[in-house]
Amino acid sequence: MLKRTNTGSSPADRLQTERIDLERFDEPVYVTRPYLPPFDEFVDGLKEMWGNHWLTNNGPVLKRYASLLGRHFGTDNVCLFNNGTLALQLGLQGMGISGEVITTPFTFVATTHALFWCKIRPVFVDIEPDYFTLDPEKVEAAITPWTSAILAVHVFGYPCRVKELADIARRHKLTLIYDAAHAFGVEVGGKSIAHYGDMSMFSFHATKLYHSMEGGMLVFRDAGLKQTFDYLRNFGFRNEVEVVMPGTNAKMMEMQALMGTLVLRHIGELTSKGQAIEAIYRERLADVPGIRIPPPLPPEIRYNYGYVPVEVDEADFGMSRDRLYEELRKLNVHARRYFYPLVPDFACYQNVQTRDPLTVARRVAERILTLPTYSGISAETVERICLYVGEIRARAGTRA
Numbered sequence: 001m002l003k004r005t006n007t008g009s010s011p012a013d014r015l016q017t018e019r020i021d022l023e024r025f026d027e028p029v030y031v032t033r034p035y036l037p038p039f040d041e042f043v044d045g046l047k048e049m050w051g052n053h054w055l056t057n058n059g060p061v062l063k064r065y066a067s068l069l070g071r072h073f074g075t076d077n078v079c080l081f082n083n084g085t086l087a088l089q090l091g092l093q094g095m096g097i098s099g100e101v102i103t104t105p106f107t108f109v110a111t112t113h114a115l116f117w118c119k120i121r122p123v124f125v126d127i128e129p130d131y132f133t134l135d136p137e138k139v140e141a142a143i144t145p146w147t148s149a150i151l152a153v154h155v156f157g158y159p160c161r162v163k164e165l166a167d168i169a170r171r172h173k174l175t176l177i178y179d180a181a182h183a184f185g186v187e188v189g190g191k192s193i194a195h196y197g198d199m200s201m202f203s204f205h206a207t208k209l210y211h212s213m214e215g216g217m218l219v220f221r222d223a224g225l226k227q228t229f230d231y232l233r234n235f236g237f238r239n240e241v242e243v244v245m246p247g248t249n250a251k252m253m254e255m256q257a258l259m260g261t262l263v264l265r266h267i268g269e270l271t272s273k274g275q276a277i278e279a280i281y282r283e284r285l286a287d288v289p290g291i292r293i294p295p296p297l298p299p300e301i302r303y304n305y306g307y308v309p310v311e312v313d314e315a316d317f318g319m320s321r322d323r324l325y326e327e328l329r330k331l332n333v334h335a336r337r338y339f340y341p342l343v344p345d346f347a348c349y350q351n352v353q354t355r356d357p358l359t360v361a362r363r364v365a366e367r368i369l370t371l372p373t374y375s376g377i378s379a380e381t382v383e384r385i386c387l388y389v390g391e392i393r394a395r396a397g398t399r400a
């Protein structure tokens with residue numbers, strides 16, 4: 001499929017000297033594609049639901065799933081929701097967070113929306129250049145008497161500076177909350193990422209590495225919160241005749257719990273496949289000037305390989321990130337600009353006052369491109385994408 005016209009050169013200068021036909025992929029290559037467990041396993045699970053006519057409201061599949069996750073994370077302090085956004089929103093509400101919360105502009109917009117629905121003012125501060133997580137120094141500088149919490153994001157599953165953030169939170173008596181939507185399976189120092197901070201939210205949306213079709217989970221330190229979260233996700237019902245708080249409907253249903261149970265059996269394969277894909281990108285893009293992959297993570301971190309974000313340096317690459325994005329789309333490769341625009345640049349947050357100039361976040365948002373990775377992608381497809389990126393650059397250079 002790949003036609004090479006100049007063979008025999010070393011791999012290092014191959015991208016410069018060989019001409020590669022930019023042949024469009026027949027099938028679209030999306031940035032991700034949900035993993036699906038063996039169909040028969042799902043059908044077997046459905047039989048239980050068809051047998052007992054129990055589809056939602058804390059049914060047997062959900063209960064088993066919750067205890068499975070409890071064992072997986074080594075804690076009883078877990079609560080399941082119908083999606084990650086409501087998990088985070090109700091988590092903030094249940095913990096009584098108010099006033100100002102220091103957070104990141106470089107995230108999926110749901111992080112900030114959760115604050116909005118709790119009438120909390122987001123205070124955006126800058127991120128760090130290597131792994132795009134909150135810069136602890138900027139966090140500390142933004143603390144005011146109204147600050148109640150820090151809401152940090154393990155963006156792309158890259159762990160935040162958990163020790164520095166914990167230290168700041170302790171010294172200033174702030175609650176430390178993590179949006180761990182991307183970080184299922186990530187460990188720091190041999191410990192699950194869920195055990196850092198006061199509370200972590202995981203999203204099980206179909207586009208995440210680990211999923212339950214739709215779904216969300218809170219893992220939290222204070223066992224006393226469990227009851228509150230259970231009320232909040234189910235209209236505040238204590239029993240048939242008592243409503244103890246104005247809750248909402250955020251329950252996970254049986255079919256989600258079934259999918260989550262089955263995908264959990266395969267989480268090891270999903271991360272090792274992701275690791276193999278990342279290794280190809282890392283090797284093949286290393287020699288393409290203007291493409292930067294985040295450096296390998298330090299050994300104390302076990303990564304989940306859910307995303308392959310790269311930065312495109314326009315000067316070195318010879319074209320902008322947006323041009324590369326368009327060129328790849330023409331070839332049926334649908335990389336995504338996660339996370340661009342920055343949250344404070346969306347119309348609904350433009351009136352939020354931000355003192356921090358967000359220098360790094362602005363630069364990263366202009367350069368970031370998230371490349372396709374998922375369990376069903378072939379090594380050949382990934383290699384071809386890398387060759388295409390190199391060739392697109394070579395042609396841009398020729399034109400310049």
Ligand SMILES: *Cc1c(COP(=O)(O)O)cnc(C)c1O
Pocket residue numbers: 083084085086107108110111153179181182203204205214215216
């Ligand atoms: C996906 C995502 C969410 C929202 O999760 P849902 O389950 O889709 O509601 C929140 N934060 C981040 C960073 C996400 O990527």
